[in-house]
Amino acid sequence: MGWTYLSRAALARAKAQMDEESTGVRDEIGFLTIHQRYADRFFPGTSVLHTRARYAIFVPWLFEDLAGLIGPAAARALRERERELAGRLKNAGESQVIGGRVFPKASSQPPSTVYWNALAVWGILRSRADGRTISRSQAHRQLKGAGAAIDDDGQPLLSPEPPFLALPERPGSWRSGPITLRLTSKEASFLREHLGQLRPIGGKELSLLSRLVRAEIGAPSGMWAAETRALAGPDQFALGRAEQVASLAGIGRAVYDALLEHTLEAVDRREMSTRHRNHLTAIAREVGPVAANLDVKGLEGDIGALPVKLRAVVLATKDWIASKTQDPVPLLDIYTAAEARKGPRARLAPTPNGRARRLEWSSDEHGLATPLHYRWSQVSTLLNDLVDAE
Incomplete structure (x- = not known):
């Protein structure tokens, strides 16, 4: 693969x-x-495939856990980690698990695919040096710190910085033990900080999503x-x-x-x-x-x-x-x-x-x-x- x-x-x-x-x-x-x-x-960055907010934290953690791997080895390891995560969440009684219906098989649309655009739009995933969104394989390369791509003028396409911003601390049960889709207060604060600043592409005003997030009232009764x-x-x-x-x-x-x-x-x-x-x-x-x-x-x-x-x-x-x-x-x-x-x-x-x-x-x-x-x-x-x- x-x-x-x-x-x-x-x-x-x-x-x-x-x-x-x-x-x-x-x-x-x-x-x-x-x-x-x-x-x-x-609602910039959202998708009909999204389920729960904590996946926007889970995906960067999964990538950071695999730092050092690139290419097919990284792809295989990520696929397996996402499959395992689906099983652990399902065993915990969660009902909105990406890949839960097909577990123990791996999902064809895993969290790293479903949430990648959101991570970029929400500012959690850094952009390439030319402003474009990095791919998952490029994120693996940045985490390893090797082989940064360059453009025709010899300028780096990838930032020397890690692909993700500094993330909230992992819970003790992240690698093993019970895990759920409920955010911790620190994780919620992290997401609220990023979501509260979103503007539509080319727009100057805050998006409706940002205004709703800043209100901290949960979902209104309807759109x-x-x-x-x-x-x-x-x-x-x-x-x-x-x-x-x-x-x-x-x-x-x-x-x-x-x-x-x-x-x-x-x-x-x-x-x-x-x-x-x-x-x-x-x-x-x-x-x-x-x-x-x-x-x-x-x-x-x-x-x-x-x-x-x-x-x-x-x-x-x-x-x-x-x-x-x-x-x-x-x-x-x-x-x-x-x-x-x-x-x-x-x-x-x-x-x-x-x-x-x-x-x-x-x-x-x-x-x-x-x-x-x-x-x-x-x-x-x-x-x-x-x-x-x-």
Whole structure:
């Protein structure tokens, strides 16, 4: 087993795929773009794969424990240590253990993968000399202090300093004995210091995550709750637009599912349930009034210009909501055009390949559409972990 350095673009694609797959989202139309951009603005460094805050301490400890190893030997040792950690946490009765479901096998997405970006964004992992995030293999090399890479001008790419900032003291049970996911007070203070200073990329104001961490009140009752809005500061209006487009995306996903049911019935001549068409009516009634107020220009001011076809879907869906019709068919062409980005995997396409893909789809097994969540569940757990430290 070796280490592969990925470019920023490759890392971004991998992160998007992990976000999509881990939440069970089938992002045919592209709403995940909105989800990721707002989530990164409000909650920098977070991921849908995050479970508990203490992993942000565990991962650097694991690397420091392996100081002296590099290359395949370091990769194998880290994989085994993460596998052992999963077993110890599971034996302690913890329920949000990364790798707990597959133990005693090693996880395909271990803590060092899941939390690496967070460690960089949160300032716990030092950057390379050129400002980019170091890879895991480079971290091992820095810990050994050997073979620092240089650029074409002979300048070092890696800092001569250790890859991680000075960490809280390890508990006596770190190497053996009982270990849990509950933070100590010193560990919570360490994380609070770093999380309390986060700003979105290119932003000058503190992120919503930082404001919530600084309040030291644990997780509010919801992302749209009054206590969250009260702490949002200059993000109050962006938070409102995020709620509106989250609702619109939930309706949009329901539109897509309803269009599939319609196409299977009207074009493919299959007997078809109305489950998703009924759900479209229900979700449009529930969150439509919120979605109808979306300011699309304000949305793009918050998170940047949307892809052309996604923007067209957002505008058309907003108009459809305002029309108060229950028939999604008028949106078929524009949703089909947006799904074309999926290539041969597109289901709405009026092609033999599209028909074959539709035949694989089950109305009864496909989950009902919901609004975007912006990783709020993971953020809530993080906030509660900080205030529940022992």
